[in-house]
Each structure stands twice: as structure tokens, then as C-alpha cells.
Amino acid sequence: MAFLHGSLSFERYRVLNPEVGIFGPEHLERMAELGAGEVRVTADDPIRSGFLAGEHLFDLTFDLEKNVLLDALHFAIRVDTHQIPSAILKAWTQMETAVLMADNPGRRPNKAQKEQIKESVQQRARMQAEGGKYVRSNQFPALWDAPTGMVYFGGPKGTASDQFAQLMGLAFEMEFDRVSPGYLASRWAESEGLTNLFDDVRPAVFHPEHTGGQAGWANTDSPHPDFLGNEFLLWLWHAVDQDSDTFQLSDNTEVTVMFSKSLALECPAGISGRATLSSENPTRLPEAMEAIRTGKLPRKAGLTMVRLGQQYELTLQAESLGVSGAKLNKDPDAEGRQVLESRIDAIRQLNDTIDRLYEVFVKARLSSGWGDQVERISRWASPLHPERRRHAA
Secondary structure, three states: OHHHOOOEEEEEEEEEEOOOOOOOHHHHHHHHHOEOOOOOOOOOOOEEEEEEOOOOOOOOOOOHHHHEEOOEEEEEEEEEEEOOOHHHHHHHHHHHHHHHOOOOOOOOOOHHHHHHHHHHHHHHHHHHHHOOOOEEEEEEEEEEEOOOOEEEEOOOOOHHHHHHHHHHHHHHOOEEEEOOHHHHHHHHHHHOOOHHHHOOOOOOOOOOOOOOOOOOOOOOOOOOOOOHHHHHHHHHHHHHHHOOOEEEOOOOOEEEEEEEEEEEEEOOOOOOOEEEEEEOOHHHOHHHHHHHHOOOEEEEEEEEEEEOOEEEEEEEEOOOOOEEEEEEOOOOOOOOHHHHHHHHHHHHHHHHHHHHHHHHHHHHHOOOOHHHHHHHHHHHHOOOOHHHHHHHO
């Protein structure tokens, strides 16, 4: 059960409805009704998904004791995809062509014959699908946390996340918002009565090559300014390097942040390309300094965060605030079921820590002093900055 053991990778969603106080048998019964494998994929309907109880690819045994921990529902979905390899489809087409053109070797099939060949290949594909051949099955974990109204999904964007959203909507009439940098910033601005300032937010210009427009990787379908995630990581890098690695959070706790293991950067204008760095402290590498000097922005960073005596190691994706490879501390005193419950608490604390640290940035981003901070970061990134010269030496 992926969220309960090992490292974690997930995207986050905030539930709009239904509001759930506690999970009961009715939730598990609904999942069982839409269990994986109840309907097979076919060539005409090549993607099917269903719920799993979480232990393995065929686990349909839903149980309150197993699936509900500290008012959090742990489960998985399975996505079955019928996809015949292109090399096999090509071979079938050549075989059908050879049979049809046996009396006219060397001649090309006409339009009607091509349609006949195509239909024969499609019929063969349908027959193979009915037998379950060429069906690929993938399992993706999920955690629905009732107290916080959050859903964590451990699958990639695209087919998996689309199938997950459809399943949750069908089973629970659920509506949720994907948690992204722009989404979190808009919620904070609304809560603070600063929506008018948020509406005027545009990409900051830290480098002469930045145009102030959307980056080349921007999701134009998103209604939120998710470019704030790239600015957040650059701001965080600058703050750790020049000011302090410890940040005061809105609940009067502190978090200490270190960049670690990996760093990926890219030029938003597509001019200076990409850079991927690996090191115990990648932001201290000369290559990292050179990357921001040439106009690149962080897109993904390995972080170590310490708060309330807990240490978290993770990789944070800038544009989505998605988490990958997260390692959580184990409670050395926990035994039996307490081990799993402490894990749920750790996930909640990690979620809260990310959001509160990002909130510090958003508060700065919407403040009257943001222009001064942009100027400071720009000077820091300049090759003439003393820190840059020291690393170059």
C-alpha cells in the first residue's frame, strides 16, 4: 500500500464536495461496485479503470480496518489499456496485404483494397482484445484525507489522472481542484482580501532574456498563474543562499530548508536550454550559478526540510508543487497499527509544511516590496555579484 510504506510521489487535490467527516462502509461498498476488472477493455473501448483495495494489482477486498486510518481512506485505482505494439500492427498489415495481393505480386493495393486490409487488421485486433492479449495494467495509489479535505494521487498527469477524476466523480459525485502554485496563491489572496493585487500578477523579470510573458513550458489551459512555482524556487534559493535557511511560518513554527541531491533548470524563453544537476548541494555548484546567470529558472529541486522535529526529503516540481521521492521519518516508538497512523500524520505535516512555506513566498510576492526583492535577486544572479565571482574563482 504505497502511501503507507516507502518513498512517496503524488499530486494534490482539494475536495470541493462532498464534505466527509468520517469514512464508513458505504464508501467501500461504492468502490467495490466500481472495482477494477469488472469490465474488460476492447479495441473499440481501449481504456478502462476501476478501484482497488490497494495491496496489489488484483486486490478487491475492501475493509474498514485495512483501508481507513485516522479518518483517511487509502486505496488505489487500476487503469487497463489495450494497446497493440505498432510493430505488430505493421506486421499484420503486411501479412494481410500479401494475402490479398497474392495474384498480383508487386502491385500496390487500391483504395478499396486498403480499406479491406484495414478492416481485417482491426478485426484481428478486436479478437486479440477479447482474449485479454496486449492489455497493460497499471496501479496508482490514492489517499483521501477527510479532516483536511485533501486527496493525494500517486499517478502521472494525463490518462491516469483523468481516469482517477472520472472514477471519483462517478463513485462519489466528487468535485475537486488541483492544487498548484497559482491555485494556492489565489486562495491566500482571497483569504487576505488581496484579490485585486493578485489579479495584476505577471511573470517577474529576473534576467534580460526574460520577456515577462509565459514560459515555454506553461500550461495554457490552467486558469491559475502557475509560473509562480518557478519564482518560488528561485526566491527560496536566493533566501537560503543570501539571508537564512530558516523561515518563520504563519503558525509561529519554523522550517529549515536545504537544497539537496538534484536541481533542474530551464530557460523560459527557450534560448539557453536546460540543465540538470546532481550533488549533495546542487545550488552551490558553479554550473548552477551559471545556469541562473544565463536566464534559466528552476523547474524541479531536491529539498530537505526540518520542522517540529521532523525531517522530510523530497523533490518538488515547480509548476505543480507535485512531490516525488519523499522520505518520511519513522516514529521509533510506534508499533503495529500506530506505525501506519504515524505515517498518515507525517503526510499531513508534510502537506502543511509545503503550503506554509509557499505562503511566506506569496506574502512577499504580493507585497509592496516585491520590486525590491526582484532587483536583489537579479543582482545576486548577475556575474558581477561578489558571490558569483567567488564561485567562479
